[in-house]
Amino acid sequence: MTELFCDARKAIFLLVAFCFVSAGTAVRCQGAEAQAKITDVAVQQLAVLPFIKGSTEAQKKEKKLEKNLDCQLRGLCALSEDEVYSESEEVVTALVQAELRRKFGDKIVALARVREAYIALPKEATDTPREIAVRLGQSLGIDHVLVGLVWRYQERVGSAMGATEPASVAFSLFMVEVSTRKLVWQGSFDKTQTSLSENLFDTPMFLKKGMKWLTVEELSSYGIEKILDKLYIQ
Numbered sequence: 373m374t375e376l377f378c379d380a381r382k383a384i385f386l387l388v389a390f391c392f393v394s395a396g397t398a399v400r401c402q403g404a405e406a407q408a409k410i411t412d413v414a415v416q417q418l419a420v421l422p423f424i425k426g427s428t429e430a431q432k433k434e435k436k437l438e439k440n441l442d443c444q445l446r447g448l449c450a451l452s453e454d455e456v457y458s459e460s461e462e463v464v465t466a467l468v469q470a471e472l473r474r475k476f477g478d479k480i481v482a483l484a485r486v487r488e489a490y491i492a493l494p495k496e497a498t499d500t501p502r503e504i505a506v507r508l509g510q511s512l513g514i515d516h517v518l519v520g521l522v523w524r525y526q527e528r529v530g531s532a533m534g535a536t537e538p539a540s541v542a543f544s545l546f547m548v549e550v551s552t553r554k555l556v557w558q559g560s561f562d563k564t565q566t567s568l569s570e571n572l573f574d575t576p577m578f579l580k581k582g583m584k585w586l587t588v589e590e591l592s593s594y595g596i597e598k599i600l601d602k603l604y605i606q
Contacts, residue, residue, distance in 0.1 A: 408559030
């Protein structure tokens with residue numbers, strides 16, 4: 373444990389020094405694993421659509437991830453026709469819901485109500501995530517729906533103090549306006565944890581989450597906080 377803290381102190385010093393030296397350049401002193409633009413959206417009520425499992429091939433194929441909003445569930449988006457909603461997607465859905473409720477309170481529709489409406493929705497393998505989001509929004513009588521796609525969700529192998537395989541997760545968020553069907557905000561997170569000696573840019577994560585190897589749920593939670601920090605709702 374002592375070695376971990378020494379490693380952290382050295383990393384913090386080097387990172388601060390690097391950022392100071394690079395202040396006049398185009399170097400950004402933060403990790404590139406989280407991507408989202410600062411956006412302010414006028415929202416009356418927002419529902420989180422239960423996350424959908426997406427294939428790695430779909431994530432790599434589309435340079436613009438938002439194109440996956442319009443792919444069929446049985447095709448690029450889903451691994452198989454009967455595997456659209458599983459345990460990993462349920463965990464990430466709950467984490468996103470909790471963070472949104474913490475930030476925006478009652479503007480976020482209760483997850484139990486969303487799940488009830490989602491289960492009742494007619495769904496076909498040829499449907500797209502955008503179509504399902506719009507249909508869900510209309511069913512609930514709300515103006516915005518957040519669509520989530522999970523691309524990768526791998527648990528660490530080992531303990532918090534020593535992992536032979538680190539946690540790894542990748543997911544994307546898309547906010548759709550129900551009345552216009554338009555994409556109004558998006559964010560993504562793609563991260564495999566590394567040690568501080570390998571990547572100084574992981575210092576903020578270690579400071580926030582503790583000097584340890586994270587579980588995939590802890591890594592997901594960190595990524596969700598980073599992405600949603602860029603979203604503002606009026």
